[in-house]
Amino acid sequence: MRQESHQGKLVMVVRHIIAWAVFFSLPYLLHPTQEYNAHDRASEKQYWDLYLYFIDFTMVVFFYLNAWVFIPKLVYKKKIVEYVIYIVGIFLLMFSSRYGFEKIILKHQEIDIKPVILFTFFIFFFVLSASTAFQMIVDKMRLERQTSARENESLKTELSLLRSQVSPHFMFNVLNNMVSLARKKSDVLEPSLIKLSSLMRYMLYEADEDKVPLQKEAEYLQSYIDLQQQRFGKNVAINVSLETTATSYEIEPMLLIPFVENAFKHGTGLITDATIDIRLYTRNDMLFFSVRNKFNKDSSEIKDKTSGIGLTNVKRRLNLLYGDHYVLHIDKKDDWFIVSLQLNLH
Structure with a gap:
């Protein structure tokens, strides 16, 4: 310099x-x-x-x-x-x-x-x-x-604060899963702890980077989904398709997890035929990510004090990082809560 x-x-x-x-x-x-x-x-x-x-x-x-x-x-x-x-x-x-x-x-x-x-x-x-x-x-x-320098510093500070909101919120949910498995003395507790260890490694050593390979972010999502699937078993139908063919694509770390967290938070419980569909794929330098979950529209229950932090957080991060280079649709149709994200990766 x-x-x-x-x-x-x-x-x-x-x-x-x-x-x-x-x-x-x-x-x-x-x-x-x-x-x-x-x-x-x-x-x-x-x-x-x-x-x-x-x-x-x-x-x-x-x-x-x-x-x-x-x-x-x-x-x-x-x-x-x-x-x-x-x-x-x-x-x-x-x-x-x-x-x-x-x-x-x-x-x-x-x-x-x-x-x-x-x-x-x-x-x-x-x-x-x-x-x-x-x-x-x-x-x-x-x-x-x-x-410009002040704005960059302010942006870095704000993004750091937003990430710090994501991590405790995510860990709160995962640790609750571990407690549930321990109480049940489940045989899947050990592999679940191994998956949790890999998630912690990602959060500690990868999430501080400005960008991470899309493949690693997809692996992070898959590990989280696996933990949730172990918790809910056959009570929730989980359909997952994560396609990341191009290894050169990069993405802001922990950007997609709030959508998945939100689906498991509000798409489980007292819901008939609880179903969560998660799909991710890339085409022509564009990322297409969608999450659908059934929800009980008659229920006004607020599950915990942190409800709503995830989606508000991710919208703010998308605006800060990608500006006009993304399209986000959040909609409720019939008994489905649908999130659709298109993101320009270049």
Whole structure:
């Protein structure tokens, strides 16, 4: 990062040098040719050349003085009157030096003050405008970078908080499953604990990444579904199809699990022919994910205080991470609660 910063500053310095070189190479703009023709004396021409170098140097100093001092300390602080006084004072100083030079050095010529004023004003106004525009553009770009950095930090913080909501909520449900199996002294407790261990490994070592392979996310879903299937047995018909043929696809970790959790939370219990259908597949860089579960529309029971956190959470994460690159439909039709997600993976 430090090396990139030094390189950026070096590039900026080179650009400024090139810009000034081009600016000062315009003799018809800065050094009127008729004035050289008028000075046939070598000494006068020598003085004239020195004076022009002095003017060039003055323009450079004025450019950065206005950009780095006057604008930040006066304009941005609403000290407009002081700013105008400084600018007018510098213009009068430049004009008087130009006029005084011509009166002292070019004694044999009659000095017309109007061209002196016009020429000095034109150059002065050009440099003033360029300096002001330069500094305002630089400040705007700096502000945009700072705003973008703050937004990125805010986004990372918010996503971290959202993930921290997912993990305890998920673990609460899974541990309840383990307690139920332990009470029943079930033979599937040991394989269930092994699956839980793999889930913990995923949550601890994979979920902190910005993106994970879609295959790993699918394996995570399958392990969770297997644990739930062991818990409910034949009481719930669970139909699962997770197709992840392309290994290059990546996805935000733990993005899909809230939909599955929601299905098991509200699609089980006092429901006739409880059924949960889960399908995931990819086509043409698009992920298609759907979860359907039967629900009891006559029941107003709230199963626990964390109900609703999952879907609210995942909607917020989708908005933060994918913007307009996803389509989410949540619908209730007859006795079915249906979630359908389409996600652009590139």
